[in-house]
Amino acid sequence: MSRRAATLTAASVLVLVLALVGSFLPVPYVALMPGPTSNTLGANDKGQPLIKIEGRQTYDDGGHLNFTTVTYRGGPGGRIDLFSALRGWLASDTAIVPEETVFPKNESQQQVDQENTRQMHDSQESAEAAALHQLKIPLGTQVVIDSVQKGRPADGKIKPDDEVIAVDGTKTASAAQVTGLMAKHKAGDAVELTVRRAGAEQKVSVTTVADPTGKRAVIGVVLGDRYKFPFKIDISVGDVGGPSAGLMFSLAIVDKLTPGSLTGGKFIAGTGTITPEGKVGPIGGIQQKMIAARQAGATVFLTPKDNCTDASAARPDGLRLIRADTLDSAVKSVNALNGQGGQIPACS
Structure with a gap:
């Protein structure tokens, strides 16, 4: 076999081996x-x-x-x-x-x-x-706490799945209503939430802080609306x-x-x-x-x-x-x- 033919054969084998190895490499x-x-x-x-x-x-x-x-x-x-x-x-x-x-x-x-x-x-x-x-078929709504932000005022006082039934004594029926009532406060104010947890009502007082923009008073919770089904x-x-x-x-x-x-x-x-x-x-x-x-x-x-x-x-x-x-x-x-x-x- 000529040197040229041997070189081509070796190169072909190398390409084949690389192709086979490459075919089993993980891809994103x-x-x-x-x-x-x-x-x-x-x-x-x-x-x-x-x-x-x-x-x-x-x-x-x-x-x-x-x-x-x-x-x-x-x-x-x-x-x-x-x-x-x-x-x-x-x-x-x-x-x-x-x-x-x-x-x-x-x-x-x-x-x-x-x-x-x-x-x-x-x-x-x-x-x-x-x-x-x-x-x-009529159905009602309830406001619940989806999550509580760590290190915020509500941390340790409010829990996920708490139902918010009143803010400062005013009954609430939607997350938008809770947000509106919270907007009346400025940073440093105490806000009283009435929540239902495990079937029992309790009042929780939380002191607000300013949000990152400095424009709103917050306590560090994420609210959500859930439906109350009749069956x-x-x-x-x-x-x-x-x-x-x-x-x-x-x-x-x-x-x-x-x-x-x-x-x-x-x-x-x-x-x-x-x-x-x-x-x-x-x-x-x-x-x-x-x-x-x-x-x-x-x-x-x-x-x-x-x-x-x-x-x-x-x-x-x-x-x-x-x-x-x-x-x-x-x-x-x-x-x-x-x-x-x-x-x-x-x-x-």
């Missing part, structure tokens, strides 16, 4: 794939009703209102390798996205999981409120996080509280965040969620308006896309599917 990308789907009208993994309502007449529906999920591989704690990323780019049901789109910088996988759990909890409460608003609604989905199942939770609650079958026995799936007022918002992973829905047997997929363009471009065969702008429009569209008249807006 995440693979998104179709995840499990669950029927909100059925049972969870433990065999219990996924949505259980107590204290109100409910009605069964033999159809499906499935929420959909996306599963992933990769992340800061276990990155995928280059070979897996390349294979994912070639797969029709997988999306390879930069790691920071799923795991924001400076956040651990545990922090992301905790945030997803919080979003799921908030989504469930919003879904319950939206469903009751849709059915015109118990329990949503149990297991180890699932994020806010994107809100629309389907709301539809299921409406269905369970309304005589007859909303689905008409059809297999309907969908996705979308929901506000307490019933507005549907966009989500991520629409392609993977549609694939998961179709593989599970869905023939209809409720899609947030802002996801329609991407959904239409990737729609699986046999899946009809219906645009869902609000909970009310989604209910009317499903009723129209069952021959009750009305428009059925399509994704376009």
Whole structure:
């Protein structure tokens, strides 16, 4: 063998070895794939009703209102390798996205999981409120302490989940009202909060300090409004996080509280965040969620308006896309599917 041929052979082997080694190096990308789907009208993994309502007449529906999920591989704690990323780019049901789109910088996988759990909890409460608003069932509100800032005057005196029922003797019904009453104070003033903790009322006096701008008096708490429901609604989905199942939770609650079958026995799936007022918002992973829905047997997929363009471009065969702008429009569209008249807006 000539020296030139030997050199080329050695170089080729070296390139091959480097390529093989490089293909197994971790890369900062995440693979998104179709995840499990669950029927909100059925049972969870433990065999219990996924949505259980107590204290109100409910009605069964033999159809499906499935929420959909996306599963992933990769992340800061276990990155995928280059070979897996390349294979994912070639797969029709997988999306390879930069790691920071799923795991924001400076956040651990545990922090992301905790945030997803919080979003799921908030989504469930919003879904319950939206469903009751849709059915015109009255519900009240309460002001709660979401968090207490360390080192601030409220630290050690006020606790998360305390319900604020009065400020300086004035009863309160919203976080905005509490903020307005606090605005009457200047730094150094004492403010008296009446809170309900573990069912018992107590008065707590806290001395205010100036906020970083020096313009407001604060005590160092984050407030939130929560709804007081007239009966118990329990949503149990297991180890699932994020806010994107809100629309389907709301539809299921409406269905369970309304005589007859909303689905008409059809297999309907969908996705979308929901506000307490019933507005549907966009989500991520629409392609993977549609694939998961179709593989599970869905023939209809409720899609947030802002996801329609991407959904239409990737729609699986046999899946009809219906645009869902609000909970009310989604209910009317499903009723129209069952021959009750009305428009059925399509994704376009």
